[in-house]
Structures are given as structure tokens and as C-alpha cells.
Amino acid sequence: AAGGGVGLAATQLAHAMGCLVIGTSRSPQKRELMLTYGVDFTVDTTTSDWPDAILTATDGQGVNAIIDHLGGPFWEGNLACLSRLGRIVIVGLLAGAKAHVDLRAMMDRRATIVGTVQRARPIEEKIAATQAFQSNVVPWLTRGLVRPVVDSTFPLDQARNALSRMDSNQSFGKIVLLC
Numbered sequence: 001a002a003g004g005g006v007g008l009a010a011t012q013l014a015h016a017m018g019c020l021v022i023g024t025s026r027s028p029q030k031r032e033l034m035l036t037y038g039v040d041f042t043v044d045t046t047t048s049d050w051p052d053a054i055l056t057a058t059d060g061q062g063v064n065a066i067i068d069h070l071g072g073p074f075w076e077g078n079l080a081c082l083s084r085l086g087r088i089v090i091v092g093l094l095a096g097a098k099a100h101v102d103l104r105a106m107m108d109r110r111a112t113i114v115g116t117v118q119r120a121r122p123i124e125e126k127i128a129a130t131q132a133f134q135s136n137v138v139p140w141l142t143r144g145l146v147r148p149v150v151d152s153t154f155p156l157d158q159a160r161n162a163l164s165r166m167d168s169n170q171s172f173g174k175i176v177l178l179c
């Protein structure tokens with residue numbers, strides 16, 4: 001899900017670090033736009049063979065890291081295209097919270113699975129994350145290697161319209177409410 005705000009930030013950060021970046025989306029328009037934000041290769045997740053496309057793009061090696069915004073039905077495909085010693089970071093559950101887990105595949109890959117959410121973190125962790133962001137990411141923002149992607153802005157009294165825009169799956173980047 002590299003067309004959302006978090007996905008675009010992750011792809012730009014990976015690109016700035018010199019990684020091969022693969023972005024996924026159901027939308028052909030979003031996949032095309034991703035290429036202008038450091039994505040090297042895009043994959044259509046509406047096809048059943050999307051894990052094979054990723055394996056082909058990585059010469060059968062799989063990917064070292066997956067930022068998973070969707071969860072649920074995408075779990076098995078994510079695991080199928082994960083490299084040995086690869087990591088899956090679960091940051092969202094837009095497609096569902098339940099998944100069938102092939103523990104043997106996880107063991108064979110010696111995979112690491114991490115779930116994360118910002119809200120539930122203690123204040124000390126939030127401070128450390130902010131300091132790490134300031135020292136590691138802000139210089140890339142300053143140099144233009146990473147840039148915020150704003151799809152649209154709405155006055156606060158049009159929050160319903162902003163939610164409609166988000167629900168439409170037409171947005172690319174963040175939707176911002178203005179106070």
C-alpha cells in the first residue's frame with residue numbers, strides 16, 4: 001500500500017537509503033505516480049500472482065523488509081515473497097486483523113514479525129522516535145530526498161468530505177484537515 005502517506009514516506013526513506021523499492025497498489029494511477037517518488041518497481045495486488053511478480057523482480061531472493069498496511073488476506077502473499085532473515089512490520093490492518101500463519105515458512109525464512117503503533121507507546125519511546133527522526137530524516141527532508149506528499153486539504157468543517165475522499169481510494173498521499 002505504497003500510495004498512502006505512510007507508504008510513500010516509507011518508500012522514499014528506503015530509496016534514500018539505496019534500497020530497491022517495490023510499491024504495491026490496486027490502482028494503476030497510483031502505481032504510475034509511485035515511480036516519481038523513488039519506487040523502482042510496482043505490483044498490482046489485485047492479481048493472484050503478485051507474490052510471484054515480487055520474486056521475479058528480486059531474482060527469486062524475495063524482499064528484506066515489508067511494511068504491511070493491510071494485514072489479513074495479504075499475510076500469506078507477504079510471507080511468500082519475504083527473503084531469508086526478512087522482516088515484516090505490521091503498521092495497519094485495513095484488509096483485516098485475522099490471517100492464517102504458516103509457521104514452517106516463518107521458521108524456514110527465520111523471519112522477524114513486528115507489530116507497531118505510535119499511539120500506544122510510552123512518552124519516552126515517542127521522544128526517542130522524534131529525536132531519531134530529527135537526526136536521521138530531517139536532513140533528507142532538507143535536501144529534498146524525502147518530501148511530504150499531500151493529496152488534498154480540507155477545512156475542518158469539511159471533515160466529512162475528507163473522509164469521503166479517503167474512503168474513495170482515489171487519494172495519493174496524505175489528506176490534511178486545516179484548522
